[in-house]
Amino acid sequence: MRRDRTGIPLPLLVPASLGVAFLVLPLIGLLVRTPWATLWPELTAPGVGEALRLSLISATSATVISLLLGVPLAWVLARSAGRGRSVLRALVTVPLVLPPVVGGVALFLVLGRQGLVGRWLFEWTGLTIPFTTPAVVIAETFVAMPFLVISVEGALRAADARFEDVAATLGADRWTTFRRVTLPLVAPGIAAGSVLCWARALGEFGATITFAGNFPGTTQTMPLAVYMQLESGHPEAAIALSLVLLVVSLATLLLLRDRWLGRAPAAA
Amino acid sequence: MSLTAEVRVRRGALDVVVDLEIADRQVLAVLGPNGAGKSSLLRVLSGLLQPAAGRTVVDGEQIWDDVAAGVRLPPYRRALGMVFQDSLLFPHLSVADNVAFGLRTRGTRRADARAAAERWLARVGLEGLGERRPGGLSGGQAQRAALARALVGDPRLLLLDEPLSALDARTRLTVRAELRRHLAEFSGSTVLVTHDPVDALALADRVVVVEDGHVVQAGTPLEVSRAPRTDYVARLVGLSLLPGTGAGRSVRLDGGGEVAVAEETSGPVFAAVRPESVALYLARPDGSPRNVWPARLAGATPHGATVRCELVGDVPLVADVTAAAFAELGLVPGSQVWATVKASEVAVYAR
Numbered sequence: 001m002r003r004d005r006t007g008i009p010l011p012l013l014v015p016a017s018l019g020v021a022f023l024v025l026p027l028i029g030l031l032v033r034t035p036w037a038t039l040w041p042e043l044t045a046p047g048v049g050e051a052l053r054l055s056l057i058s059a060t061s062a063t064v065i066s067l068l069l070g071v072p073l074a075w076v077l078a079r080s081a082g083r084g085r086s087v088l089r090a091l092v093t094v095p096l097v098l099p100p101v102v103g104g105v106a107l108f109l110v111l112g113r114q115g116l117v118g119r120w121l122f123e124w125t126g127l128t129i130p131f132t133t134p135a136v137v138i139a140e141t142f143v144a145m146p147f148l149v150i151s152v153e154g155a156l157r158a159a160d161a162r163f164e165d166v167a168a169t170l171g172a173d174r175w176t177t178f179r180r181v182t183l184p185l186v187a188p189g190i191a192a193g194s195v196l197c198w199a200r201a202l203g204e205f206g207a208t209i210t211f212a213g214n215f216p217g218t219t220q221t222m223p224l225a226v227y228m229q230l231e232s233g234h235p236e237a238a239i240a241l242s243l244v245l246l247v248v249s250l251a252t253l254l255l256l257r258d259r260w261l262g263r264a265p266a267a268a
Numbered sequence: 269m270s271l272t273a274e275v276r277v278r279r280g281a282l283d284v285v286v287d288l289e290i291a292d293r294q295v296l297a298v299l300g301p302n303g304a305g306k307s308s309l310l311r312v313l314s315g316l317l318q319p320a321a322g323r324t325v326v327d328g329e330q331i332w333d334d335v336a337a338g339v340r341l342p343p344y345r346r347a348l349g350m351v352f353q354d355s356l357l358f359p360h361l362s363v364a365d366n367v368a369f370g371l372r373t374r375g376t377r378r379a380d381a382r383a384a385a386e387r388w389l390a391r392v393g394l395e396g397l398g399e400r401r402p403g404g405l406s407g408g409q410a411q412r413a414a415l416a417r418a419l420v421g422d423p424r425l426l427l428l429d430e431p432l433s434a435l436d437a438r439t440r441l442t443v444r445a446e447l448r449r450h451l452a453e454f455s456g457s458t459v460l461v462t463h464d465p466v467d468a469l470a471l472a473d474r475v476v477v478v479e480d481g482h483v484v485q486a487g488t489p490l491e492v493s494r495a496p497r498t499d500y501v502a503r504l505v506g507l508s509l510l511p512g513t514g515a516g517r518s519v520r521l522d523g524g525g526e527v528a529v530a531e532e533t534s535g536p537v538f539a540a541v542r543p544e545s546v547a548l549y550l551a552r553p554d555g556s557p558r559n560v561w562p563a564r565l566a567g568a569t570p571h572g573a574t575v576r577c578e579l580v581g582d583v584p585l586v587a588d589v590t591a592a593a594f595a596e597l598g599l600v601p602g603s604q605v606w607a608t609v610k611a612s613e614v615a616v617y618a619r
Binding site for chain 2 (some may be wrong): 160162163165166167168169170171172173176180181184185187
């Protein structure tokens, strides 16, 4: 009877329902266990606002850097015809599959005071990167930029390259064509990629704690703060902070959905 | 402008080897089936495609392409305008901004470019539609806007790549007539690529027929349509083309059979028969026609008030008969018929 009504075979329905429960129950648990009575004091406790502010600033900075470097990189991947292109794409996507902790270690080995580049930087300018706010931004950029590159490259491939031909016959060199034709055409893809990139940067944990440490005020972002509160025996604080991250993530998802559902028909 | 081009380019399995001469203010049609290399030719002229060899020289002095000398002018430095099969108006710009695009990239001030775009929109009959997005235009309107966009910068060479083939039949008629007027007013030279002989006949001063990457015939539209040299062209202009060898007032066909003609002829020739000059009978007719052949009806397609009949036999022909005659004869595919043609209705010309 039920199978007839829903049209879903039982062997698919049961695991699918379990899957939904598996994904949704933890979120419900978070909401159920949230100390609603003490939520406001928890959220206004010293350090929480600081962590949130640091998270937002560093994730936004990482997204801006990813845009400045990632969009040109995506163009090169999508439009150049060189033989090294597939190798380049593989290299670019490595951070996507690399455990973030490994990324953090790798960044430390290159940019640390004894690192390949870091040593040289320290000798010339006296600057050290690890365990500073810039280190947070670098760690987040390293992990999040591939998301932007992949998504923009996909948009560039899907865009009709003949528009670029038309622009060329109308006197536009490649740079003008990029600015006035290509970029506007793939703007929805860039927006979606930026949101993905920003969300990934906001949740970054492994590379950040390895490369930037966990110092309240300078490198302790929201995910690090959640972890620290839980470890130091303040689960209520951890839950409250998690709730904030959950709200921010859901807002991101809604924004992304609007982009995809709202802009796609206009672009077609 | 005048243009001389030797184009050598490889597209997949196809080697395109085409030489073109275009005189000042001339409209040259490149006619050929799909996949003949016409579009590749146009892309080389525009600079969008790098040729494998050859040269393109404008006005006898300005070199656009010279592979041997390593010279290649990028497309954005060539004074040309191009219209594609799909209008390809930029979807993120208004119609007026689309038309103004070429002026803006070439350094015209915004206000001046806008004014020129509005003037051109009026010229192509799109007055008042400048603020619309391209999505809000019909196919014919979009193609008119694309033409305005290509012409607004006063190019010296206009390249038209199947500009009418995406339009529905009725729109095509009106846009073709307008295009004819704009080409007459245009001070540069034009290359029109098309697979529709009507476009070539209506718009061009000269026709070059390209098949499999090579020029198979060139001449005025009249010459090409009166005396086609390949089956492809013959079919396009609606003629049955019969290659053979002339001897006196008769042509012995390569495929067997013989055709009586009205004038003395000798050597390799083509005999061309118009479908409307073929008459069909169920029994062998008596009397004057010297050309009487048995044939079998292979297919029939209605064509307005006539039915176009494909005949197979010693002499393969296409015959147009009136729908009434078709019904009266009770013809069905497979019917055995007798086809007759007057000798004076057969055109004969040297191969």
